[in-house]
Amino acid sequence: MARIELPDLAHAYKPNPQRPEDYALRPMNLTWDDGGAYALLGPSGCGKTTLLNIISGLVRPSHGRVIFDGKDVTDLPPEARNIAQVFQFPVIYDTMTVFDNLAFPLRNRGWKEAEVRKRVEHIAGMLELSADLKQRASGLAVDAKQKISLGRGLVRPDVAAVLFDEPLTVIDPHLKWLLRRKLKEIHHELKLSLIYVTHDQVEALTFADKVVVMTQGEVVQTGSAQELFEEPAHTFVGYFIGNPGMNLLACPVRDGRAYFGTDAGVDGIALPAKAQSALAGGAAVTIGIRPEFVECVAAQASDTVAAMVASVRNMGTHFMADFSVGGHTVTAKLRASPARAGEAVWLRFPPERTLYYVNDKRVA
Ligand SMILES: Nc1ncnc2c1ncn2[C@@H]1O[C@H](COP(=O)(O)OP(=O)(O)OP(=O)(O)O)[C@@H](O)[C@H]1O
Numbered sequence: 001m002a003r004i005e006l007p008d009l010a011h012a013y014k015p016n017p018q019r020p021e022d023y024a025l026r027p028m029n030l031t032w033d034d035g036g037a038y039a040l041l042g043p044s045g046c047g048k049t050t051l052l053n054i055i056s057g058l059v060r061p062s063h064g065r066v067i068f069d070g071k072d073v074t075d076l077p078p079e080a081r082n083i084a085q086v087f088q089f090p091v092i093y094d095t096m097t098v099f100d101n102l103a104f105p106l107r108n109r110g111w112k113e114a115e116v117r118k119r120v121e122h123i124a125g126m127l128e129l130s131a132d133l134k135q136r137a138s139g140l141a142v143d144a145k146q147k148i149s150l151g152r153g154l155v156r157p158d159v160a161a162v163l164f165d166e167p168l169t170v171i172d173p174h175l176k177w178l179l180r181r182k183l184k185e186i187h188h189e190l191k192l193s194l195i196y197v198t199h200d201q202v203e204a205l206t207f208a209d210k211v212v213v214m215t216q217g218e219v220v221q222t223g224s225a226q227e228l229f230e231e232p233a234h235t236f237v238g239y240f241i242g243n244p245g246m247n248l249l250a251c252p253v254r255d256g257r258a259y260f261g262t263d264a265g266v267d268g269i270a271l272p273a274k275a276q277s278a279l280a281g282g283a284a285v286t287i288g289i290r291p292e293f294v295e296c297v298a299a300q301a302s303d304t305v306a307a308m309v310a311s312v313r314n315m316g317t318h319f320m321a322d323f324s325v326g327g328h329t330v331t332a333k334l335r336a337s338p339a340r341a342g343e344a345v346w347l348r349f350p351p352e353r354t355l356y357y358v359n360d361k362r363v364a
Pocket residue numbers: 013024042043044045046047048049050051199
């Protein structure tokens with residue numbers, strides 16, 4: 001296992017990149033701790049696979065270096081990097097038995113047969129493949145084949161890291177859920193460095209200790225599930241994580257207050273000092289609040305804003321409500337039903353749960 005550092009990394013597939021959009025990966029400095037369970041999360045095309053392939057050596061970065069445990073491996077080919085990679089679709093030998101497939105990476109490195117058996121049986125046990133060890137891989141269903149691929153990725157204890165590129169795509173939803181939990185247990189037991197690429201937030205948040213969120217070739221935040229939920233550093237994280245995502249309300253600012261509309265008389269809220277100084281004379285701020293933290297109150301108070309109920313849905317365990325506030329729609333997840341559509345209510349945004357963004361970056 002290794003600590004992986006990517007100093008001054010950037011990558012453009014086209015020659016002579018000029019504008020930020022020319023880069024598949026915009027300039028970044030990243031470090032992956034030894035033994036960490038990371039997820040690389042972001043929408044299609046944001047650069048996840050490019051980053052993974054730079055670590056494994058399938059892609060050479062156009063800028064910056066790749067360092068494993070202090071050693072520069074930028075110019076080493078994949079086979080010299082000691083990385084295991086698991087792809088979306090099974091990569092196994094159909095004509096071999098499950099045992100021989102799992103044993104292959106170990107035999108290739110000259111392990112003694114007794115040690116091979118011990119390790120293969122251990123990994124097969126963790127992935128619930130023990131009963132299939134003597135079977136030929138060709139006769140198995142696609143999800144069992146993908147479990148073999150996962151096992152082949154995990155079988156060597158001495159790899160610098162195991163990289164998973166959307167490895168559960170072919171697995172049915174129920175087994176997917178089980179395998180995700182299994183991979184987390186396996187990480188705790190084997191203490192391998194794992195990097196797991198996905199565009200699915202549930203997959204990322206259940207698997208990883210740290211989630212690296214990417215959009216448009218940029219890493220916008222690295223954090224635990226709780227940090228990403230409670231303190232998104234970038235509006236994209238607020239929007240992408242959560243179901244539904246964070247309310248993001250672009251508000252004009254006048255005299256230290258952010259207003260929910262441009263008409264005279266619409267409510268505003270006082271900006272905290274940090275947000276005011278970050279604005280540096282700018283005239284707009286984006287207020288971010290999770291639907292879970294919006295409060296609907298019956299009476300007006302000094303810290304409430306007037307709202308109109310637009311719609312209410314009973315979700316069984318809670319109510320989802322949309323409110324019109326000035327020119328915005330604010331979504332709230334509430335325990336009790338907040339009156340009916342068309343009625344006037346007041347909303348409260350608890351200060352400790354209300355975040356402020358300027359140019360998409362959190363300032364307070
Ligand atoms: N070999 C290539 N040549 C040119 N452009 C590429 C190449 N591979 C990827 N790209 C471009 O680089 C950007 C990042 O792609 P990448 O595959 O890394 O994203 P991703 O987040 O893994 O997406 P997906 O989840 O769809 O695989 C995209 O705009 C893509 O079109």
